[in-house]
Amino acid sequence: MKKPKKTLKSLNIDKSWTLFLDRDGIVNKLIVGGYVCKWKEFKFIPAFLKYIGRLSGKFGHIIIVTNQRCIAKRLVSKKGLALIHKKMVSAIKKRGGRVDRLYYCPHEIEDGCSCRKPKIGMLLKAKKAFKNIKFAKSVVIGxxxxxxxxxxxxxxxxxxxxxxxxxxxxxKADYVYEGLEAFWKAIK
Ligand SMILES: [Mg+2]
Ligand SMILES: [Zn+2]
Structure with missing residues (x-):
């Protein structure tokens, strides 16, 4: 018989935990077959804005990790992407949330870099920047x-x-939820 899986609640998530958030499809609506190249194309997912304040109060670190090969494709410049992220973070702050750091992979799949997810280069950078991050006490939402x-x-x-x-x-997920609301209810 399979061991019953631990509930998320039993992990006792507190400020010693880190939340790694994917961007497209979690923070903002995914553009299928395309990329967010301008701020006006960046559409927040309502549940994200609703819960980011509460999640920011629960986790010690909130870090966004995102693959953005639109940079390699020259669809948007690094400066353009930085502007989108600046506006995104300011909107998050207005809703009582925060982003402690954002990492993105600018490379193309064929570049064979060490930062494009599922490779963990961005995680290693985060761990270097915030020494108290523990992977065993980290949740990835994607x-x-x-x-x-x-x-x-x-x-x-x-x-x-x-x-x-x-x-x-x-x-391969440990837990699957329909949306951030269900995730929040499972950990709070
Ligand atoms: Mg995504
Ligand atoms: Zn990369």
Missing amino acids: DFESDMEFARKAGMTGVLISPKTAGIGGT
Whole structure:
């Protein structure tokens, strides 16, 4: 018989924990087959804005880790992306939330870099910047299996936000929820 899985609640998440957030599909709406190249194309997911304040109060660190190969494709400049992120962070602050650091991979898949998720280069950078980050006390929230692979590689807890796969299985995620609201209810 399979051991019943621990509930998220039993992890007792507190300020000693870190939350790694994927961006597209979690913070803002994913543009299928495209990229957010301008601020006006950046559309917050309402549940994210609703819960980021509460999540910021719960976790010690809030860090965004995102693959942005739109830079390698020259669809947006580094300066342009920085502007989008500046506006994003300021909107998050207005809702009582915070982002302690944001890392992005600017490379193309073929570049073979060490930072494109599921590789863990961005995690290692975060760990260098914040010495008290513990991967065993970190949650990764993402909408792709590659985010869950990323979580698993470093021994972090992977939470897949996926309205479609919730309850179906066949995922590397430790937990699957339909949205951030259900995740918040599971940890609070
Ligand atoms: Mg995503
Ligand atoms: Zn990279």
